[in-house]
Amino acid sequence: MTFTDEETAYLRSHPMGRLATVAPDGQPDAVPVAVEFDGARFWVGGGSTVTRTRKFRNIAAGNPKVALVVDDMVSFEPFIARGIRVYGQAEAPIEREGMTGPGVYMRITPTVSWSWNMAGEPVGETWYEARRTAHGTG
Template identity: 40%
Template sequence: MTFTQTELRYLLGQPLGRLATLGPGGPQVTPVAFWVDTATHRIEVSGPNFGATQKVRNIRADARVSFVVDDMATEPVGPGGQTGRGLEIRARAELLVADQPLREGFGNVLARLHPRRILAWNLDGPGRNSRDV
């Protein structure tokens, strides 16, 4: 298992993440839709015309990515009354062509993220928790 049950529930409840790739001019960060395969704990990212994007060209050149999902809780969850919580997932991205798009209006190219390191804050308890996976 890659994610804790709390982390997995959190990811499944969030509609949007930010994917950071390494491009020729430096990091590129883009909001993206994502899905979590609950059996393998892999994250899949796609979008409209995803296969023709700079993100995909960046991944082809360097498969190292960072993926962030975060939000503000309605009640304090962290030290000192902080309400921010989330996950940063450092991963290796694998580009695939799916039989069907993940969502209507999306292309069938997707990036499957294979987590290497997880940094969580204010999810399984107050404060930061990081680990290699």
């Protein structure tokens, strides 16, 4: 399965997210990142020194599993939150022209995703129900 048109539009209009990787000692690490969605995969990185960052070092150390969250808080009153959480597999650095210019990027292939409240509705009697999508194995 793939992302819905509504999810794709959301991901393309929200270029900031949080990426979690895992260090060789098992320590999770989450950082804010600029994220580009091409309709199938996510791209994180840019610049020539990005491979020295912890997120790139963690992937290079042999654990390609990542988690990515792209979300926003539309309003506190009424309470309106929406977002997409993605589990995926990151690949070795790739040189390309990306949203932050030419540089080295990590390509993330989604395996499972959960989205909630793409319509931007206020929360009701119960919390938002998530839409789960299996994109592949993982």
